[in-house]
Amino acid sequence: MTATYTFDVFCSLDGFGSYGEGGDWGGYWGKQGPEFLERRLASYDHEQRMVLGANTFRDFVQMLDPLTEDSAVTDPVNTRMRTMPTTVVSTTLEGPLDWPNATLEHGDAVDVVARLKAESDVPLRSHGSLSMNRALMAAGLVDRVQVSVFPVITGRTGVDPIFAGAADFDLELLEARTLDGRIQELVYRPTLHG
Numbered sequence: 001m002t003a004t005y006t007f008d009v010f011c012s013l014d015g016f017g018s019y020g021e022g023g024d025w026g027g028y029w030g031k032q033g034p035e036f037l038e039r040r041l042a043s044y045d046h047e048q049r050m051v052l053g054a055n056t057f058r059d060f061v062q063m064l065d066p067l068t069e070d071s072a073v074t075d076p077v078n079t080r081m082r083t084m085p086t087t088v089v090s091t092t093l094e095g096p097l098d099w100p101n102a103t104l105e106h107g108d109a110v111d112v113v114a115r116l117k118a119e120s121d122v123p124l125r126s127h128g129s130l131s132m133n134r135a136l137m138a139a140g141l142v143d144r145v146q147v148s149v150f151p152v153i154t155g156r157t158g159v160d161p162i163f164a165g166a167a168d169f170d171l172e173l174l175e176a177r178t179l180d181g182r183i184q185e186l187v188y189r190p191t192l193h194g
Contacts, residue, residue: 003120005051005113006144007133008043009162016087016158019129021060023157029150033180036148037077044080045118048123051113051166053132054090063097079136081127087116128161134166137190144174168193 011017012029019025028036052060064078086102089112094105105112109132116124126133136142147162171188178184 002117003122003124004143005117005124005136005141006126006146007137008125008127008146008148009130009133009141010150011162012152012154012158014153014155014158015161015163016154016183017128017160017162019154020159021156021157025152025154026159029139029152029154030151031152031180031182032080033182036179036183039177039179039185040077040181041080043125044077044084046123048084048125049116049120050081050084050086050125051116051129052086052088053109053126053129054088054093055098055104055131057088057090057093057099059128073182087112089113108139109135113141114139130160130162134163138167138192140192142190143191145171145188147188148179148187149186151182
């Protein structure tokens with residue numbers, strides 16, 4: 001039996017994973033609310049292992065404040081994300097990593113994740129890591145794609161189109177929910193098309 005792998009990503013309605021220069025949205029495009037934050041915390045509440053690519057890991061190290069005594073109170077979602085067991089897949093990073101419970105795996109993400117799926121006793125989850133997860137989807141290693149769609153269009157400032165260059169997939173909708181009356185969370189099972 002292999003561990004379930006979930007590719008978890010946030011995006012604007014027009015499919016961008018973030019915004020660039022000239023964007024003044026703020027975190028979560030300024031649209032987060034109590035239901036969304038509670039759902040995010042619940043997503044990380046059970047035992048699982050995070051899998052991150054090198055670029056996303058570097059971004060997280062810069063974006064997420066270091067752990068402090070007040071972290072769990074002021075930002076429990078990011079605190080939980082920082083303290084979860086994490087595997088960072090990279091061909092360029094050198095250890096040791098400045099991240100609690102993180103291990104560095106050198107090599108091709110497809111090989112590393114295939115091995116992790118076979119060996120892990122807990123589910124695997126990756127947030128962001130767009131190019132890595134597109135490669136994992138093409139290799140048939142992603143069991144679920146969880147997309148949180150925020151009610152914004154970032155046509156002028158959007159960067160990082162989440163599925164740019166991806167293969168073609170048929171998607172089976174497994175779950176759908178609306179959070180705070182405005183954010184759509186969609187969970188799909190992807191299957192390569194054709």
